[in-house]
Amino acid sequence: xxxxxLNGVVYGSFLxxxxxxxxxxFGLGRVVNFAHGALYAMGGYALIAVMHAVGAGxxxxxxxxxxxxxxxxxxxxxxxIHPIRHRPDVDTLLVTFGLSSMIVxxxxxxxxxxxxLLPPPSPFDAIVYVFGNQYPIYRLAAASVSLxxxxxxxxxxxxxxxxxxxxxxxxxxxxxxxxxxxxxxxLTLVFxxxxxxxxxxxxxxxxxxxxxxxxxxxxxxxxxLVVVLGGLGSLGGSVIGAFFVALTKSIGGGYFxxxxxxxxxxxxxxxxxxxxxGVFGRGRVA
Amino acid sequence: MTTGAPASCxxxxxxxxxxxxxxxxxxxxxxxxxxxxxxxGVPPFTITLLTEALIFxxxxxSLDLMTGYTGMLSFGHAAGFGLGGYAAGYFAxxxxxxxxxxxxxxxxxxxxxxxxxxxxxxxxSGAAFAIFSLCIAQVFFQIAVAWRAVTExxxxxxxxxxxxxxxxxxxxxxxxxxLTVLTAAAxxxxxxxxxxxPFGRTLGAIRANEDRAASIGINVxxxxxxxxxxSWAIAGIAGTLMVFMKAGTTPMSLYWIESGNxxxxxxxxxxxxxxGPIIGATTFVFLRDVLTTGFEVWQLAFGxxxxxxVLLFPSGLAGIVSHAWTLPWRARS
Numbered sequence: 001x002x003x004x005x006l007n008g009v010v011y012g013s014f015l016x017x018x019x020x021x022x023x024x025x026f027g028l029g030r031v032v033n034f035a036h037g038a039l040y041a042m043g044g045y046a047l048i049a050v051m052h053a054v055g056a057g058x059x060x061x062x063x064x065x066x067x068x069x070x071x072x073x074x075x076x077x078x079x080x081i082h083p084i085r086h087r088p089d090v091d092t093l094l095v096t097f098g099l100s101s102m103i104v105x106x107x108x109x110x111x112x113x114x115x116x117l118l119p120p121p122s123p124f125d126a127i128v129y130v131f132g133n134q135y136p137i138y139r140l141a142a143a144s145v146s147l148x149x150x151x152x153x154x155x156x157x158x159x160x161x162x163x164x165x166x167x168x169x170x171x172x173x174x175x176x177x178x179x180x181x182x183x184x185x186x187l188t189l190v191f192x193x194x195x196x197x198x199x200x201x202x203x204x205x206x207x208x209x210x211x212x213x214x215x216x217x218x219x220x221x222x223x224x225l226v227v228v229l230g231g232l233g234s235l236g237g238s239v240i241g242a243f244f245v246a247l248t249k250s251i252g253g254g255y256f257x258x259x260x261x262x263x264x265x266x267x268x269x270x271x272x273x274x275x276x277x278g279v280f281g282r283g284r285v286a
Numbered sequence: 287m288t289t290g291a292p293a294s295c296x297x298x299x300x301x302x303x304x305x306x307x308x309x310x311x312x313x314x315x316x317x318x319x320x321x322x323x324x325x326x327g328v329p330p331f332t333i334t335l336l337t338e339a340l341i342f343x344x345x346x347x348s349l350d351l352m353t354g355y356t357g358m359l360s361f362g363h364a365a366g367f368g369l370g371g372y373a374a375g376y377f378a379x380x381x382x383x384x385x386x387x388x389x390x391x392x393x394x395x396x397x398x399x400x401x402x403x404x405x406x407x408x409x410x411s412g413a414a415f416a417i418f419s420l421c422i423a424q425v426f427f428q429i430a431v432a433w434r435a436v437t438e439x440x441x442x443x444x445x446x447x448x449x450x451x452x453x454x455x456x457x458x459x460x461x462x463x464x465l466t467v468l469t470a471a472a473x474x475x476x477x478x479x480x481x482x483x484p485f486g487r488t489l490g491a492i493r494a495n496e497d498r499a500a501s502i503g504i505n506v507x508x509x510x511x512x513x514x515x516x517s518w519a520i521a522g523i524a525g526t527l528m529v530f531m532k533a534g535t536t537p538m539s540l541y542w543i544e545s546g547n548x549x550x551x552x553x554x555x556x557x558x559x560x561x562g563p564i565i566g567a568t569t570f571v572f573l574r575d576v577l578t579t580g581f582e583v584w585q586l587a588f589g590x591x592x593x594x595x596v597l598l599f600p601s602g603l604a605g606i607v608s609h610a611w612t613l614p615w616r617a618r619s
Contacts, residue, residue, distance in 0.1 A: 032413040034361070034420075080593060090359045093416055094553065094596040097361065097546055102589025109586055217542065221424045224417045232414060258432035265425045269406045272418075 003133050004254045005247065010139045010208070012246030013146040017201040018219055019226040019238040020153055021194030027170035027233035029187040030089050031081060034096040036198055037220025038103035042069050043199025044211040045107055048116060058121035058207075065203040066196040073195030077188050085184075100216075107213045116211040142204050149200065150239075157235065166190065170233060221261075222249070225268050306482055310475060317471035324460040337463045339571040340470045341527045346551040346563030347477055348520035353549075354557030355481050356513045357493030358408075359416045362423030363521060363548050368540035369426060370396055370522025375446040375529035376436060383447040385456070385465075389526050396522040397515065404514035408507055411496060423545050430537035442536030449530045458531055466527055470564075473520060477560055480516075489513060543585065550592050554599075 018040060025033050046065035050056050056064070080099060084091050119125065120138035128137045157163035168176035169183055177183050202215070209215065226245045230237025248267055253260035320340075324333050349363045374392035381387070403422060410418050430437045437443060449456050456462050480486050491499040492506055500506045529535045538544065547570065555566025573591075578584050 026413070030413075032417060080597065084597060089413055090416065091596060093359065093361075093413060094549070095593055097549075098589050098592030098596060100589070101543065101546060101585055101592060105583070105586030105589050109583060217424070221421055224421055228410075228414055228417055228421075258428070261428045262425050265421060268421075269403075272406055272409060 001251075001254060002131060003135065004250045006130065006133075006135060007139075008247035008250030009243070010143040011250060012243040013143040013150070014201050014205050015219065015222055015226055015246050016150045016239060016242040017146050017197050019223040019230075019242050020150055020235065021197045022223050022227050023230075023233055023235055023238045024157075024166070024190050025187075025194050026227070027235075028166060028183070028190050029081075029085065029092075031092045031187075031191075032089070032096070032232075033191075033194070034093060034220070035076070035099040035103060036096075036194070036223065037216025037218075038100040038107075039069060039073060039195045039216070040198040040202040040219055041107060041211075041213060041216035042072070042103060043202025044206045044215060045111055046199060047203040047206055048111070048118075048211060058118070062200075062203050066199040069199035070192045070196045074188055074192040077191040081191070082184070082188070104213050104216070111213070113213055118207045118211065120207045138207055142208060145204060146201060149197070153197070154235065154239075162186075162189075222246075222264075225264065229268050229271055306478075309478060313471055313474050313478065317467055317474075321464055321467045324463060330459060333460065333463050334458075335571055335575060336568075337458075337466050337531060338528075339568040340463075340466045340564075341524050341531065342548070342551060342567035342571060343564040344470050344473050344527070345521050345524035345548050346555070346567045347473060347560055348517045348524065349548050349552045350557055350560060350563045351477060351481070351489075351520070352513055352517040353552060354559070354562075355486065355493065356489045356510060357496075358411070358510060358513070360419040360517075360545070361416050361542070361549065362419035362421070362545050363517075364540050364542070364544035365419075365423040365426050366396060366400065366518035366521030367525040367528070367544070367548070368423075368430070368535065368537075369399060369518075370525030371529035371535040371539055372430065372437060372443060372525075373522075374526035375443045375535050378449065378530070379443070379446050383450050383455075385449040385451045385530070388449065388530075389523065392522050392526045393519055396518050400515045400518040401511075404511050404518070408510040408514055420542060420545065423540055424542060427537050427540040427542075430540050437537065440537060442534055442538075443529070444534040446529055446533045446535075448533075456530075458533075462531060466531075469523065469527065473523065474560055474564070477520075481560070485509075543588075546588070546592065550588070550595065554595050 018036060022033060022036050025031050025036075043065050046068045047058075047061040050061040050064045050068070051058065054060075076099060080095050081092055084095060120136060124138040124141045126137050127134050128140070129135070130140075157166055165176070165181045165186060168179070168181055169186065173183060198216075201219075222245055223242075226238055226241035227233075229245065230239075230241030245264060245268075249260050249264050252263040256263050320336070323336065324330075328336075345363070345367050348366070349360060352358045352360055352363070370392040373395035374388040377391040378384075378388045407415060407418050407422065431439055433439075448458065449462075451465070456465060481489070488499070488504055488509055491502075491504060492509055496506050525535075525539070528539070551566035551570045552563045553566070554569060555562030555564065574584065577587050
């Protein structure tokens with residue numbers, strides 16, 4: 001049971017990285033990024049590519065993988081999302097959905113459909129005892145890294161000039177633009193950074209969750225449940241939602257095994273009956 | 287109409303009625319033409335593809351009712367299709383392969399599931415609904431993988447017998463094709479009547495603006511709920527036909543790629559037109575047959591086509607046609 005809770009916290013910290021990106025991009029550009037899971041997978045494969053092609057170690061790969069994905073994501077935003085910003089919201093949904101299929105198909109084309117396991121990198125390949133339970137130390141280290149990164153993202157949003165602009169646009173796009181905030185450029189930047197966060201999560205999680213072309217889909221579904229639960233575009237909602245979803249899933253997993261996603265879905269569905277705008281935030285429904 | 291109605295109103299109504307009758311005749315003639323194909327030397331393989339295309343067309347039309355006519359963008363329309371397939375296939379294998387009985391069971395299962403799920407889902411609209419619908423289908427996918435006692439996990443349900451209709455076994459081939467044509471034509475006619483009815487007009491009002499529709503006294507949630515359930519039920523008919531055609535089904539019938547497939551069929555043909563999805567489904571099946579050399583390549587190609595269609599032809603083939611139609615009008619006014 002204790003291990004389940006610990007696993008939930010670890011998974012929650014990864015979900016937080018991916019849902020923060022989803023939430024930011026939605027808040028800024030009303031873009032629901034269906035390709036977010038594919039970018040997460042891209043992070044994992046970029047890690048493999050760097051490790052195999054350059055012969056670099058895990059840590060270098062972890063650093064480089066997000067840096068490889070960010071320019072690709074920025075190019076995607078410029079080519080596919082930017083030109084249709086004036087169209088109804090649903091068109092960007094459709095495009096990112098197609099992009100997701102393209103990226104996953106491309107990964108399968110280059111790397112095949114097999115699952116790759118990565119051993120936990122060395123100083124963190126040991127097992128520790130947490131209250132008498134064996135636990136791989138890498139999970140704790142990875143969770144700390146993702147929590148640190150998430151915290152710094154939230155700090156940047158809250159206290160930096162860029163963060164101020166992002167919050168202004170999320171609050172009232174028209175007014176913010178009238179005051180001279182360049183929404184387009186900001187969206188490109190944030191889209192790239194959100195993809196970087198997803199890629200970091202993918203690379204960081206590779207030794208825990210294994211690498212697979214469809215690895216992004218499960219975490220995308222969970223992240224979607226997080227943002228729907230927390231309210232679309234609400235960062236605070238994402239934080240609470242991520243840990244709620246992860247803990248529900250891992251604790252539920254102890255009782256329902258493979259049915260834990262169905263159980264989680266039921267919980268979220270009941271939450272939505274009571275609060276259609278998101279259980280925790282004053283999120284937007286449409 | 288009431289006696290006090292102005293003459294112009296009568297004329298408009300008559301024109302409307304004429305248009306409806308013409309469209310109904312068009313559907314019947316189209317179905318008859320399609321039904322004649324096996325008898326004029328069209329090869330069996332093409333007939334098989336056409337059968338698949340028509341089943342997909344039924345499915346795409348059901349999505350069109352929800353997305354095109356009511357404005358509820360669903361990324362999880364594989365759910366009704368796959369669920370219907372599993373229910374019908376399991377029943378046909380374990381109890382009786384009677385088509386009506388299997389279909390009835392499939393529809394009962396879908397009703398039992400779609401009523402509560404729809405009750406929740408319709409509270410969301412726009413992007414949130416789209417996300418939620420994807421989650422629904424993905425949860426069904428995971429259940430289909432996990433519930434091995436019934437679904438046999440990733441291996442899928444195999445060994446579904448040939449369907450029987452009134453005691454006669456229907457062979458996959460010409461007989462099954464004719465059955466599919468009949469079903470597709472009936473559903474097309476039915477949906478056409480539905481979208482032209484006052485109920486259908488109400489859906490249009492909801493698509494245009496939910497809040498305004500509510501403000502003039504339309505029960506938006508009730509209508510969306512009904513549409514959700516009807517749409518799933520029709521998708522279940524398609525799923526039932528498909529499980530008999532393929533003699534089985536796998537969890538992949540519930541996968542997000544399938545939801546994307548049906549969406550691109552409807553969009554490619556043109557949302558909000560019943561004929562669009564039929565053309566879209568046919569194009570899709572024949573294109574996939576040409577392009578398939580490997581699953582990865584297909585998925586990559588599918589993604590490229592999907593993005594290209596949405597970027598370049600946002601309202602589909604039907605949109606291009608009607609756009610070309612309205613251009614002279616715009617030029618004049």
